[in-house]
Amino acid sequence: MWLSRLSTAALLLLVLVLPVLAGTMDDYHEAIQTLRCDCGCHPQSIEACACGRADQLRDIIRGQVFGSDGNEPMNAQEVIALYVAEHGEQIRIAPAAAGFNLLAWLGPLVGLVLGLLAAVALVRHLASSRQPAVADGIPGGSAPEIMPGIPSDDPYRQKLQKQLEEWE
Structure with a gap:
């Protein structure tokens, strides 16, 4: 017992x-x-x-x-x-996650978020600056000036324009 x-x-x-x-x-x-x-x-x-x-x-x-x-x-x-x-x-x-040491823990995360925001902003800027219109068969808007500074009624310019149109 x-x-x-x-x-x-x-x-x-x-x-x-x-x-x-x-x-x-x-x-x-x-x-x-x-x-x-x-x-x-x-x-x-x-x-x-x-x-x-x-x-x-x-x-x-x-x-x-x-x-x-x-x-x-x-x-x-x-x-x-x-x-x-x-x-x-x-x-x-x-390091302890307090005070200045908190920067060691949060720094990479903040850097990643800022990098992603910068990439999104860059992509949006590049996408908005593109001109989606097509004019005269050339992407990006109106046709570029072939010979800037030469008047459009110049006979040589007209001859060149005619040959380019025939070539297409």
Whole structure:
């Protein structure tokens, strides 16, 4: 009977503790995925880096999140804020989407939208400047002046015009 009560109490304790541990594991993974390893090799997250310094940082962050370092347990945002305060914004894998860093996130999108608007405006301008009328069989409106500056009653001009009409 006492074994049944003990196992029930252990199960109840486990049910109450598991969500807390799951939450702290989520905080731990969020912190090591967000922070960059400061080892100096190829910039990677603490989670992805395979160097010895990343192992040390993972142990330190695990202690901070779970409170096994002798201090109060911290959530992911507190750990990230601590490292950003120590090392600056460059310790993050990706810049925070706030303040001036928001430009890094929105800049490409704004550039794409402005480029599309410019392309649409250019196409509309080119489409409206075309003359769809056809005159004298020549696309684009009236026939161009063959010999500008020469009067239309000039005999050579009339002869040339006649030969061009016969040639067509």
